[in-house]
Amino acid sequence: MGNQKLKWTSEEEEALKAGVAKYGAGKWKNILVDSEFKHKLANRSNVDLKDKWRNMGGQGSGANSVNSRAKSITNGALTHKPQSSALTLVPIDNVINKPPQSPEGVKNSKKYKEMILEALSSIKDRNGPDFVSVLRFIEKKYEVPQNFRRLLSLKLRKLVLQGTVEKVQKRYKIKHAPLGTKTPLPKQKVARSKSRRDTRCSISTEMEDAAKIAAHKIAEAENKAFVAAEAVKESERLSQLADEADAVLLRLKQIFEQRKEKGDDTSSKIVLFCRRWSQALCLSRLA
DNA sequence: ATAGGGTTACTT
DNA sequence: AAGTAACCCTAT
Incomplete structure (x- = not known):
């Protein structure tokens, strides 16, 4: 109700093209205000124009170049479109x-x-x-x-x-956790339960998720002079930065301490395990 | 106001 | 289920 998608008519598209031809792409407001187009685009906002233009692939301007990069060889590749x-x-x-x-x-x-x-x-x-x-x-x-x-x-x-691939970060924009307020917790996505095989490792299967999700954080930690002896401390600090893996890191921490109590100096082994495991998961998914 | 990432609804 | 088009959110 109320939220129907209204498709663009060819008339609107024409108006948009004409508008871009006259004002240039990006001058959405100008186009919208121009008396020549305002009628036809009465139902559209400047944002709508921008989105539509994006969906049209920025066409309309003379040659519809497919790719800007070196493309001196123009054989019959572009015949089919x-x-x-x-x-x-x-x-x-x-x-x-x-x-x-x-x-x-x-x-x-x-x-x-x-x-x-x-x-x-x-x-x-x-x-x-x-x-x-x-x-x-x-x-x-x-x-x-x-x-x-x-x-x-x-x-x-x-x-x-x-859940096919891990989250891919964007180098230019890694958003850190809000440090205090907000608590964007509801990011739970633990619906991964497809795996059943693999019992070769003596580690509990619940660790699968932990390893997978936290693998990258672990790698990060290692880069920052992550030492087994200080694993817990470091993971605490990281948990503040992690925007998604908070719960996971917590679990890892528990595991760390658990192992430590047993006099088991396997912290570093666990770190290694996490990395290998995530790699294995990646590979297995290629099939 | 614009650009661009993200989401929803529709189509194939 | 994959793809596309319309729509939403928000930093700049």
């Missing part, structure tokens, strides 16, 4: 090296999911994978559409929500 080819991306290297009608090109094209997994598994950054790295990786290897950044971010988000 059905509209639903957005699914797969063709490896750019192959296209360049093996010119024309190479069936290999199509053969080597990959789905978004595969590419993302490929990128994530080949990026070995101590700080954990970040969005830009993934973007760059794929851009370098495949032919990507102009609005690929957004497409990737949407896809990546979906995969994260599905």
